[in-house]
Amino acid sequence: MNYTLMFYESQADFAARKDPERQEAYLAGWTHYVHALRESGIVVFGSGLYAPETAATLKRRGGDMHVQDGPFPETKEQLGGIFVIDVPDMDAALEWAARGPVDTVEVRQNIPALK
Amino acid sequence: MESHRIVEQTAREAYGRLLSYLTVHWRNPQDVEDALGDAFLSALQTWSKTGIPEKTEAWLLTIARRRLIDRARRSRVSAEALPTLLAMSGEAGHPSAPSGAELPDERLAMMLLCAHPAIEPAMRTPLMLQTVLGMDAARIASAFIVKPSTMGQRLTRVKAKIRAERLTFEPADAEEIPGRLDSVLEAVYAAYGSGWDEVAAVGSPGGSWAGGGLAEEAIELARLLLRFVPAEPEVHGVLALMLHCEARRAARRDREGNYVPLSEQDCARWDPGLIAEAERCLHAASQAGRIGRFQLMAAIQSVHAQRLRTGRTEWEAIAQLYEGLIRVQPTLGAFVSRAAAVAEAYGADRGMALLASIPSAEVANYQPYWALAGHLYKRMHRHDEAKSAYSRAIGLSAEGAVRQFLSRQLDGL
Numbered sequence: 344m345n346y347t348l349m350f351y352e353s354q355a356d357f358a359a360r361k362d363p364e365r366q367e368a369y370l371a372g373w374t375h376y377v378h379a380l381r382e383s384g385i386v387v388f389g390s391g392l393y394a395p396e397t398a399a400t401l402k403r404r405g406g407d408m409h410v411q412d413g414p415f416p417e418t419k420e421q422l423g424g425i426f427v428i429d430v431p432d433m434d435a436a437l438e439w440a441a442r443g444p445v446d447t448v449e450v451r452q453n454i455p456a457l458k
Numbered sequence: 459m460e461s462h463r464i465v466e467q468t469a470r471e472a473y474g475r476l477l478s479y480l481t482v483h484w485r486n487p488q489d490v491e492d493a494l495g496d497a498f499l500s501a502l503q504t505w506s507k508t509g510i511p512e513k514t515e516a517w518l519l520t521i522a523r524r525r526l527i528d529r530a531r532r533s534r535v536s537a538e539a540l541p542t543l544l545a546m547s548g549e550a551g552h553p554s555a556p557s558g559a560e561l562p563d564e565r566l567a568m569m570l571l572c573a574h575p576a577i578e579p580a581m582r583t584p585l586m587l588q589t590v591l592g593m594d595a596a597r598i599a600s601a602f603i604v605k606p607s608t609m610g611q612r613l614t615r616v617k618a619k620i621r622a623e624r625l626t627f628e629p630a631d632a633e634e635i636p637g638r639l640d641s642v643l644e645a646v647y648a649a650y651g652s653g654w655d656e657v658a659a660v661g662s663p664g665g666s667w668a669g670g671g672l673a674e675e676a677i678e679l680a681r682l683l684l685r686f687v688p689a690e691p692e693v694h695g696v697l698a699l700m701l702h703c704e705a706r707r708a709a710r711r712d713r714e715g716n717y718v719p720l721s722e723q724d725c726a727r728w729d730p731g732l733i734a735e736a737e738r739c740l741h742a743a744s745q746a747g748r749i750g751r752f753q754l755m756a757a758i759q760s761v762h763a764q765r766l767r768t769g770r771t772e773w774e775a776i777a778q779l780y781e782g783l784i785r786v787q788p789t790l791g792a793f794v795s796r797a798a799a800v801a802e803a804y805g806a807d808r809g810m811a812l813l814a815s816i817p818s819a820e821v822a823n824y825q826p827y828w829a830l831a832g833h834l835y836k837r838m839h840r841h842d843e844a845k846s847a848y849s850r851a852i853g854l855s856a857e858g859a860v861r862q863f864l865s866r867q868l869d870g871l
Binding site: 375438 | 603604605608822823846849850852853854855856861865
């Protein structure tokens, strides 16, 4: 069963990506986690995302299309990356989520591909 | 407001007693839970107007019983149980009239019921926490890292199973108690946090231990158990084990909040009172002359505790005790911890050989294995392997402080 782990990061986390003093520690946290995930053989897909201010959000209002800078929605913590993992159940997915180097992880089951 | 506080206090102290008593006789934990919930609600509403009754437990019991009888009269399914309920209700009196006799404490029976062979092992601890201690499903879910609604559904299913299969603990099964007791102890220890024994391994912090939020509850359950079966050595053993670990709680973090492995802990920060109590438990256990896995695990912790007096750790003795533990209970944790002890006593090579003999499929996601592997490779100056093992251990750790500790080990290479 595939589950998506969505890793939410604070502004401080996003800042740490570029801060020369914190960058190494920030990246190390991910390196080890990704290492453990890959060695476990459960990774279907995984990718980090650039910071929310680089995003563009498209909204259709009525018949009109609006494009705005920034993420949807504007919250303190923003999506920083995702992993899709193949594990037996939600319990196992949550166990992996707990090991992530961030404080907030949302876990959802993927809808299987339509046949 | 005062009555709110009394209800809360009564709820904490009496919930398990009332629920156990009613469930053991009524055999439908879900109905009993609902009836008790009604009784507490009714207490909140009534006591603020009429004042708090002298015997709060009896008052709650009367209301809960009345709810159960009403429910039984309405439903044909449980009508057959009605005579039992009426018989046990005795005077079936007025809510304000307290029953004369003290409520029999059926919590041992309830704990044995929770550890019934028909109940899947993973649900025994959650069920015990909910029924005996009155803990809510959401908190249990967080402690075990399970989706709260899923935990709620699993608890409901297990309670339905108890009713449907009429699972019970009959006093006639008294000779079954020691066997069932073992499952109870396992469930109690699972509440404490299964990582503690691995923490004993030098430089190998237990990764499965996620904060130990239920440590107090587990100790409470063990103390409760001891009151019922004071002659069972393994009950003393499990309590000794948990008290030894608990004695080191403060020392597991330094002043800055960094994780400190057992072998580097400042013994001055251990709690001598808890250690003394643990030692008394272990001594009491030894009187029976019947060794068991919990006594062995407690004895290992006891050897560690001796560092407080002697200033050194007897790793040979610890390695030997793990040898014994593996014979009784060959778990992954015991194998890894034995390798750690052997490495300390006889050298990293011998520890590594033991570690390497564990099938790799079993250790893929087992954090203590990788933490120890990193530690031993480092001592053997095999730096690339050490780096890889530490990295994997960090990635498998759920505790931030443990991740940082391992990162410092990795950086030191």
